[in-house]
Amino acid sequence: MNANLIIGMAKEQIPTPALILDLDIFQANLQRMGAFFSGPVKLRPHIKTHKCPIIALEQIRAGAIGITCAKLSEAEVMAEHGIRDILIANQVAGYGKPERLAALADGIDIKVAVDNKANIDDLGRAALDFGSRIGVVIEVNVGNDRCGSRSFEETLDLAHHISAKKGLIFKGVMGYEGHCVFTADKTARSTACRSANKILVDSAEMLRSHGFEVEIVSAGGTGTYDMSGIYPGITEIEAGSYLFMDGCYSGIMGNDLFRPALWVLSTVISKPEPGLALIDAGMKSLTHEFGLPQPLLSGAVLKGLSEEHGRLALLPEADYLKVGDLVYIWPSHGCTTVNLHDRYCVVKNNRLVAVWEIACRGKSQ
């Protein structure tokens, strides 16, 4: 908690830069996605977007079957906060990491992605040492060309390798269609997504034809939740960004279904000449790899970020801005923006109603 945040204070009194979460919009996004996945296909949202145990628990209350994490240290924090069903959707490798994973698996249902035999050996050995069992899904490259098995032959070989380990439980396959979640044209996105889904589901069918039980077939981001989420054979979806709807996703998907809920509140600290204002939010409060984030202010354009300054070019209609005025900035990329902040200032009816710690911030290990 922070000595300068008092529940009930007017949102204009929150010290800036502050990460503001609009509770009503957040709840609407949460419920809408929960409703979409109330059928046989389930939601296992990726918590890399919010990194907040309170939000993860809200997602589970809204129907999610568990959570997806990017990293072991995120999973450790989430487990400490009572989450019992976790998929780590990346490989866990390196000194001491399999052992930490095996320790974590003693008590909760943990699953981890693999794409490498030596890593499977390490995980199996650690699980035996700790007397626990680690669930394993094979990551399949579905066109994103990052990690993941490159062929059916390799996938089958990995499955055999996993099933030979007493400490591991083969659970299924996962593949992230990250190469098409941001494709603006919906038809093109859908076509590319189906091709990706086919590789993944065909991999699952191939494994079943060799006698493997494939319980999990996991895919999907916010840009493809309604494509992968209806593709026959996919069992669960990892979407996460739907909660906040940053500028990037809103530009692709519109804001009819899911609405922007996350803002960085900033203050004008200098107005040195006509047409120019400097705000107190820079690269240490906002990210810009998906383009410069923009103010919620007609006639103002964010032209650049330095470490602790944002540079607003003002048309005459916005040139009334003065030192001390507040400006809301809409993040272009929610996931990385959240990772810069320690807490959400949760706002409803123009008041601070809660402060939610971002307990997984910086948990990249």
Place this chain on the structure above:
Amino acid sequence: MNANLIIGMAKEQIPTPALILDLDIFQANLQRMGAFFSGPVKLRPHIKTHKCPIIALEQIRAGAIGITCAKLSEAEVMAEHGIRDILIANQVAGYGKPERLAALADGIDIKVAVDNKANIDDLGRAALDFGSRIGVVIEVNVGNDRCGSRSFEETLDLAHHISAKKGLIFKGVMGYEGHCVFTADKTARSTACRSANKILVDSAEMLRSHGFEVEIVSAGGTGTYDMSGIYPGITEIEAGSYLFMDGCYSGIMGNDLFRPALWVLSTVISKPEPGLALIDAGMKSLTHEFGLPQPLLSGAVLKGLSEEHGRLALLPEADYLKVGDLVYIWPSHGCTTVNLHDRYCVVKNNRLVAVWEIACRGKSQ
């Protein structure tokens, strides 16, 4: 502290991604800059680079007269850790901020930049309310065209406004030549720097001619410390990045005097095909606004970052890399990279010898 970090462990056992500080090189950089400023011009290093009270105290032990901060919340943390002489080199404005500054000024020597009369009014009122006195320097635009007074007339007007406030103490002027610290050609950098220095020193002389006592004339970054630091009339220098020497500054200045001391240690988590390795450090551990950071590994090139992955293209000479191998990445921009991490893993003789908390990480308020 972190349960997975044990003092004395081999550096190969540190969980990755980890921010590694080479203690010997850090100490050499620290002492070298301290020696440069052992004459009449003083060093007041900017702690936005390291955000770490332990390092700030080391800088003071090495001769610095105090520290420079970017934000009020950084200054609050540094004051809690015993730093007694602080310049906040930006404007402190917005609800509650002047009051916090006035509270902080009761007991320590605090100075803040101003460029606006309304802000001066707010600071003066808060200081009176709290019975403290806030030191004030006028920020002068020396060509960076961000914040700061745009003319001698404006500077003089601001000085009169400050001197009329009982709660404020006029201390001098500051100006950051940020528009030329990264100019690669040293002659061009020096020429541009002298032009910037002249504006600042002339502003100080102008104020003295009107009867103002100008104690502080503050300028300088790492790229210009040896230019601004010898310009007649400059009294103190704000350089900070010299401690770490990131890829950007090293590209401009070379590594003869100050040497790279900061690394992000990463682990290969996937080796899915020849010529490609994925490491566990992405945009949540490394920044890239100054270009992609690069590995300390011959034949390997970092081609891209996603949130939790770095994509290494490998020439045949580096294609031996396997899952679990460690790769050191040299940050291209130390200041923003540090702001992603919670602690420095301080390494000497290949062992972890200390863990230094980055207590000002995220302190952008």
